[in-house]
Amino acid sequence: xxDQFFRRATRASLPFLVWAAHxxxxxxxxxxxxxxxxxxxxxxxxxxxxxxxLLALAxxxxxxxxxxxxLRQGSTEFVDxxxxxxxVLAFVAIAWTGIPxxxxxxxx
Amino acid sequence: xxxxxTIVNDDALPNPLPRPPLExxxxxxxxxxxxxxxxxxxxxxxxxxxxxxxxxxxxFILAGxxxxxxxxxxxVPDNDLxxxxxxxxxxxxxxxxxxxxxxxxxxxxxxxYLLPNMLGARDLPFPRLSAYAFWAYAFGGLAFFCTLxxxxxxxxxxxxxxxxxxxxxxxxLNADFWLLGIGFIEISAIAGAIELIVGILFTRAPGMTLRRxxxxxxAMLVVGVMIIIAFPAVIAGTALLELERALNMPIFDPERGxxxxxxxxxFWFFGHPEVYIIFLPAAGMISTMIPTIAxxxxxxxxxxxxxxxxxxxxxxxxxxxxxxxxxxxxxxMSLISAASMAVAIPTGIQVFGWIATLWxxxxxxxxxxxxxxxxMFIFVLGGLTGVMVAVIPFDWQVHDxxxxxxxxxxxxxGGMVFPVFAAIYYWLPLVNGNQMSERWAKPIFWLLxxxxxxxxxxxxxxxxxxxxxxVYTYSHEMGWDWLNMLSTVGxxxxxxxxxxxxxxxxxxxxxxxxxxxxxxNAATLEWLPNEDYGNRSIPIITSxxxxxxxxxxxxxxxxGRHYLPGTVTGRRETIATSPVSATPNYLMILPGDSWLxxxxxxxxxxxxxxxxxxxxxxAFICGFIAIASIIGWLWxxxxxxxxxxxxxxxxxxxxxGAVGAASHSWxxxxxxxxxxxxxxxxxxxxxxxxxxxLEICPPPGASLPDGMYTIGAAALLLAGSALVWFSGxxxxxxxxxxxxxxxxxxxxxxxLDVHSWRLVHLDGTRDxxxxxxxxxxxxxxxxxxxxxxxxxxLCVRAWRGMxxxxxxxxxxxxxxxWHYVTLQGITAMLVIRGLLLVMD
Numbered sequence: 001x002x003d004q005f006f007r008r009a010t011r012a013s014l015p016f017l018v019w020a021a022h023x024x025x026x027x028x029x030x031x032x033x034x035x036x037x038x039x040x041x042x043x044x045x046x047x048x049x050x051x052x053x054l055l056a057l058a059x060x061x062x063x064x065x066x067x068x069x070x071l072r073q074g075s076t077e078f079v080d081x082x083x084x085x086x087x088v089l090a091f092v093a094i095a096w097t098g099i100p101x102x103x104x105x106x107x108x
Numbered sequence: 109x110x111x112x113x114t115i116v117n118d119d120a121l122p123n124p125l126p127r128p129p130l131e132x133x134x135x136x137x138x139x140x141x142x143x144x145x146x147x148x149x150x151x152x153x154x155x156x157x158x159x160x161x162x163x164x165x166x167x168f169i170l171a172g173x174x175x176x177x178x179x180x181x182x183x184v185p186d187n188d189l190x191x192x193x194x195x196x197x198x199x200x201x202x203x204x205x206x207x208x209x210x211x212x213x214x215x216x217x218x219x220x221y222l223l224p225n226m227l228g229a230r231d232l233p234f235p236r237l238s239a240y241a242f243w244a245y246a247f248g249g250l251a252f253f254c255t256l257x258x259x260x261x262x263x264x265x266x267x268x269x270x271x272x273x274x275x276x277x278x279x280x281l282n283a284d285f286w287l288l289g290i291g292f293i294e295i296s297a298i299a300g301a302i303e304l305i306v307g308i309l310f311t312r313a314p315g316m317t318l319r320r321x322x323x324x325x326x327a328m329l330v331v332g333v334m335i336i337i338a339f340p341a342v343i344a345g346t347a348l349l350e351l352e353r354a355l356n357m358p359i360f361d362p363e364r365g366x367x368x369x370x371x372x373x374x375f376w377f378f379g380h381p382e383v384y385i386i387f388l389p390a391a392g393m394i395s396t397m398i399p400t401i402a403x404x405x406x407x408x409x410x411x412x413x414x415x416x417x418x419x420x421x422x423x424x425x426x427x428x429x430x431x432x433x434x435x436x437x438x439x440x441m442s443l444i445s446a447a448s449m450a451v452a453i454p455t456g457i458q459v460f461g462w463i464a465t466l467w468x469x470x471x472x473x474x475x476x477x478x479x480x481x482x483x484m485f486i487f488v489l490g491g492l493t494g495v496m497v498a499v500i501p502f503d504w505q506v507h508d509x510x511x512x513x514x515x516x517x518x519x520x521x522g523g524m525v526f527p528v529f530a531a532i533y534y535w536l537p538l539v540n541g542n543q544m545s546e547r548w549a550k551p552i553f554w555l556l557x558x559x560x561x562x563x564x565x566x567x568x569x570x571x572x573x574x575x576x577x578x579v580y581t582y583s584h585e586m587g588w589d590w591l592n593m594l595s596t597v598g599x600x601x602x603x604x605x606x607x608x609x610x611x612x613x614x615x616x617x618x619x620x621x622x623x624x625x626x627x628x629n630a631a632t633l634e635w636l637p638n639e640d641y642g643n644r645s646i647p648i649i650t651s652x653x654x655x656x657x658x659x660x661x662x663x664x665x666x667x668g669r670h671y672l673p674g675t676v677t678g679r680r681e682t683i684a685t686s687p688v689s690a691t692p693n694y695l696m697i698l699p700g701d702s703w704l705x706x707x708x709x710x711x712x713x714x715x716x717x718x719x720x721x722x723x724x725x726x727a728f729i730c731g732f733i734a735i736a737s738i739i740g741w742l743w744x745x746x747x748x749x750x751x752x753x754x755x756x757x758x759x760x761x762x763x764x765g766a767v768g769a770a771s772h773s774w775x776x777x778x779x780x781x782x783x784x785x786x787x788x789x790x791x792x793x794x795x796x797x798x799x800x801x802l803e804i805c806p807p808p809g810a811s812l813p814d815g816m817y818t819i820g821a822a823a824l825l826l827a828g829s830a831l832v833w834f835s836g837x838x839x840x841x842x843x844x845x846x847x848x849x850x851x852x853x854x855x856x857x858x859x860l861d862v863h864s865w866r867l868v869h870l871d872g873t874r875d876x877x878x879x880x881x882x883x884x885x886x887x888x889x890x891x892x893x894x895x896x897x898x899x900x901x902l903c904v905r906a907w908r909g910m911x912x913x914x915x916x917x918x919x920x921x922x923x924x925x926w927h928y929v930t931l932q933g934i935t936a937m938l939v940i941r942g943l944l945l946v947m948d
Binding site: 003004005008013016017019020023026027030031032034035036037038043044049078081082085086089090092093096097099100101103104105106107108 | 309413415440454689947
């Protein structure tokens with residue numbers, strides 16, 4: 001597309017996509033490590049899940065900071081505003097969704 | 109002036125006065141809506157939208173009557189008005205019809221009706237697809253509803269859980285009608301979503317950037333994408349259950365390695381986002397109506413748009429909160445619980461934005477305002493009980509009780525039905541210029557609001573007292589008598605409100621038409637003067653609230669001073685703009701009215717319904733009619749016109765049509781392929797789920813074919829795609845023969861793959877693992893069947909010289925489908941073999 005629709009859409013929604021990736025990854029790992037196919041006796045790996053959560057949060061911070069910086073530099077592009085605002089929302093959602101990883105363990 | 113990058117500023121309008129004398133007459137002739145019985149061949153989205161809305165309301169009334177029968181049955185204990193088996197059919201049909209034949213269709217219908225004018229387009233890009241989707245829904249839905257009169261209606265609850273709905277416990281045709289009927293009606297919802305997404309991205313008025321786009325259009329864009337992602341799961345689920353029932357493929361049978369939870373995951377991966385698919389359009393309507401009602405710009409407009417997108421995405425992390433009692437792992441449940449609470453944040457942002465807009469504006473307490481305030485009250489209560497049931501231990505207590513019935517009705521009636529009522533009051537003047545009675549509106553509102561709360565609030569208490577859902581009666585000793593009687597009284601109050609509202613709406617619509625004007629002093633473009641052709645000229649937009657900030661816009665547009673004040677090619681057409689900045693890109697030719705859409709839809713509905721009753725010959729005749737009609741309508745598209753460029757005013761000349769990824773038809777095909785890939789991945793998920801539960805995989809007696817066969821099949825698929833790519837560089841006979849060579853390669857790949865599995869005795873009825881692979885293989889066969897139709901079609905067009913550099917949409921789209929079939933085939937091979945490597 002001549003006005004870079006996909007690039008802009010990806011930049012604006014990156015934090016939400018990171019939320020989706022983090023959520024999907026956590027759910028799949030938690031489910032898989034409790035099945036015979038990828039059994040882990042102690043239950044889902046908290047370090048793996050915790051690491052994924054920290055990585056997802058870091059990407060949100062980076063994306064939000066980048067969008068915020070462009071806005072402070074005077075950008076009036078909608079995509080920068082959306083990138084910054086979605087980073088805040090996604091950060092809160094990832095942090096909140098990540099809490100069970102710290103508090104809960106096992107397959108029961 | 110160049111074609112693409114120039115938006116004319118508003119003091120230099122692109123077309124001068126006076127306009128040529130016959131310009132308007134020609135425009136009217138080309139867009140004229142057929143009269144009498146020929147009206148039904150109309151494909152104009154504004155007409156189809158009205159039919160769609162009317163049909164959806166009909167289903168609302170029918171399902172409402174079923175609800176009243178249930179309430180009468182439950183009014184007193186030990187009632188025997190209806191038998192248990194009939195009651196099962198009634199509650200199943202009530203839920204199914206409300207969700208699938210009213211809620212989703214009406215939000216799409218309102219969008220199809222409003223969006224062309226709200227975006228400033230003459231029409232959306234695929235009017236025949238909209239017409240086909242509507243007629244398929246109408247024929248299929250009415251036939252599906254009539255099963256109730258023959259005792260053949262489904263009776264397994266609106267979410268149809270196996271094993272209850274498997275052959276063992278539901279041997280009749282009832283479940284089959286649900287599976288084939290609903291699966292096919294979902295296809296029409298997807299067709300509507302494709303129209304909406306491409307329409308919103310491609311047909312906005314010049315200058316209506318994404319930032320300036322109405323919030324309602326944003327909501328429908330998000331909803332369209334959600335439908336594309338969510339609906340494949342339920343289509344795949346219904347296919348799997350039907351395959352188990354019809355062909356004994358045991359995907360959900362635990363005795364043969366299957367798992368009923370696969371259905372629950374697939375169903376709710378669609379079912380929970382669906383709640384937001386219904387709610388977000390309503391939120392978009394509210395965000396459009398509230399600024400008008402308050403005569404104040406929407407507070408936090410940009411953050412509300414972000415919140416809409418956030419709700420759309422977060423809603424996909426909530427599906428399993430319907431499964432907290434199904435035995436999921438503790439971490440999975442906790443993740444879902446947390447996500448269920450997180451979605452409240454962006455939802456709350458919207459609610460606060462609306463309150464702030466009302467707070468800082470001047471509210472007139474008219475009919476739309478009353479219904480919007482009713483919506484906020486009811487929906488917030490529904491949202492709060494939603495957060496309550498997101499708390500796992502609480503959910504364990506109230507699961508499958510009337511508390512859930514109360515919660516879901518607060519969310520759905522509060523979150524969707526009340527906004528739709530507000531929308532009916534607000535937008536009805538667009539139909540014939542008349543407004544519904546304000547005097548009647550207040551008693552109607554109080555009947556509906558009061559009736560709703562009297563019906564459903566007591567259900568929270570009956571639920572906490574332990575009354576389960578779906579029971580057809582109860583004994584006096586349970587102590588639920590007066591609460592149930594209260595709910596029944598409330599239900600009849602609500603019904604009375606609906607009857608009076610319909611009488612008022614009918615009265616209003618029967619009044620003589622008059623000039624619509626802008627009765628609410630709204631800011632959005634649907635209130636510009638419009639006729640069958642939409643606006644006389646396509647407006648140039650320079651503001652978020654164009655009718656407030658561009659006060660002369662209405663007059664200028666009506667005089668034909670903006671873009672494209674007539675028809676350039678002598679056909680129906682609109683301006684295609686770029687998706688982000690809405691700069692004019694090309695002139696989009698739109699198809700005219702046709703009976704083919706009606707015939708195609710009737711054939712499709714007949715195929716699925718007759719297949720259900722196993723009238724195979726008639727079913728395939730209907731299927732043939734459907735395919736022939738669709739080919740007939742496609743055959744008329746992608747034709748040359750006698751000019752290369754179209755002047756639209758202001759010195760701008762646009763190319764006519766576009767090729768490749770710049771074309772709307774390419775996007776329509778691309779989105780359709782995303783849906784198909786979603787269905788494929790739902791099947792692949794079934795294979796992964798089944799495999800992961802096995803102690804030994806492949807299970808005893810099963811094995812993978814020799815890798816050389818797989819490599820050979822993959823190579824043939826790639827060769828087919830390469831030949832199709834190469835055929836794009838050729839013309840006429842060269843293109844046709846190369847396409848046929850590609851078809852031979854792709855067919856050979858499939859035959860080789862099937863042969864390799866036959867060598868290792870793959871048997872889809874033996875166990876779930878075998879069945880899941882057979883289904884993936886079968887799905888590849890379905891896609892090959894599509895190519896077997898598409899390739900000769902392309903060849904005939906190429907031989908007849910109909911594929912030219914400026915008319916390449918047919919070839920480009922078929923090439924896209926071809927590459928997709930290659931991708932799907934290779935993905936299946938990688939998933940099947942790759943999973944076993946990971947598990948090793």
